[in-house]
Amino acid sequence: MLPSYLMLAAILFCIGLYGALTKRNAVIVLISIELMLNAVNLNLVAFAKYGALPSLTGQVFTLFTISVAAAEVAVGIAILIALFRLKGTVQADEFDEMRR
Amino acid sequence: MFTGDLSGELIAFFILAAFTITGAVLMLTLTKVVHMVLSLAAVFIGLAGMYVVLEAEFVAFVQVLIYAGAVSILMVFGIMMTKHQEDQGRPAGRMPEVLGLLAAVSLLGILFYAIRSTAFPAAAQVEQAEDNTLEIGKLLFTQHVIPFELVSVLLTVAFIGAIMLARKETDE
Structure with a gap:
């Protein structure tokens, strides 16, 4: 059963990677990153049940990942709002100050 | 890979996996940003069901609370505070799209090969805690x-x- 869960997580991760690389709206990029984080969480929980040494530590680690991801989303959205006030857009390829 | 007998867990896994992947693909293909967030919430709820199947009820509950609740609402707020056009704007050029697809597909291929060729040791029979x-x-x-x-x-x-x-x- 473990490889099936790993495959599902890999598919979700790759969908998130594709979205993060190609979407131009910065909110959608953040959403795609959340999708990738969720795929990793699924791996952790699957290994917590089907790994060589099943234990609850994987689930505890998942809880920590979820809280760090929540903090990341809050800061990301705040940065986006501040950038939107400054530039009037959320298109990721127009944030190019550091390239000039 | 699919050699188990048709147990309840397998059926639940396939239903939830179809739900989750459908949500994720819709997230990529829909054009309006709010619809994308809605399909993302569907992915989160599907994953919560997956955690229930994996006997991680508390993680499933936290997933619904934090992801399907807080993160989705935060994303909706982010869209409300920043959006000025309905859809996500003009699509990216051909080149980044092709490169992104190439990167994602090659990573999927590598992961698929690695998962298929690894012999996972059988799980030691540890009695899962009751509570x-x-x-x-x-x-x-x-x-x-x-x-x-x-x-x-x-x-x-x-x-x-x-x-x-x-x-x-x-x-x-």
């Missing part, structure tokens, strides 16, 4: 108490920082 949540609470406050407290500090710092970043600067 999952109680055991997680005990672990959090004994073995993992320092990371637990650090996470609370991290959350406080992150949310104060978010407020400071998003605040309107009125005093010029």
Whole structure:
């Protein structure tokens, strides 16, 4: 059963990677990153049940990942709002100050 | 890979996997940003069901609370505060799209090959705790108490920082 869960997580991760690389709206990029984080969480929980040494530590680690991801989303959205006030857009390829 | 007998877990896994992947693909293909967030919420709920199948009820509950609740609402707020056009704007050029697809597909291929060619050792038969949540609470406050407290500090710092970043600067 473990490889099936790993495959599902890999598919979700790759969908998130594709979205993060190609979407131009910065909110959608953040959403795609959340999708990738969720795929990793699924791996952790699957290994917590089907790994060589099943234990609850994987689930505890998942809880920590979820809280760090929540903090990341809050800061990301705040940065986006501040950038939107400054530039009037959320298109990721127009944030190019550091390239000039 | 699919050699188990058709148990209840397998059926639940396939239903939830179809639900989750459908949500994820819709997230990529829909054009309106709000619809994308809705399909993302569907992915989160599908994953919560997956955690229930994996006997991680507390993680499933946290997933629904934090992801399907808080993160989705935060994304909707982010769209409300920043959006000025309905859809996500003109699509990206051909070149980044092709390169992104290439990167994602090649990574999927590598992962698929790695998963197929690894012999996973059979799980040692450890009796799962009867009361999952109680055991997680005990672990959090004994073995993992320092990371637990650090996470609370991290959350406080992150949310104060978010407020400071998003605040309107009125005093010029």
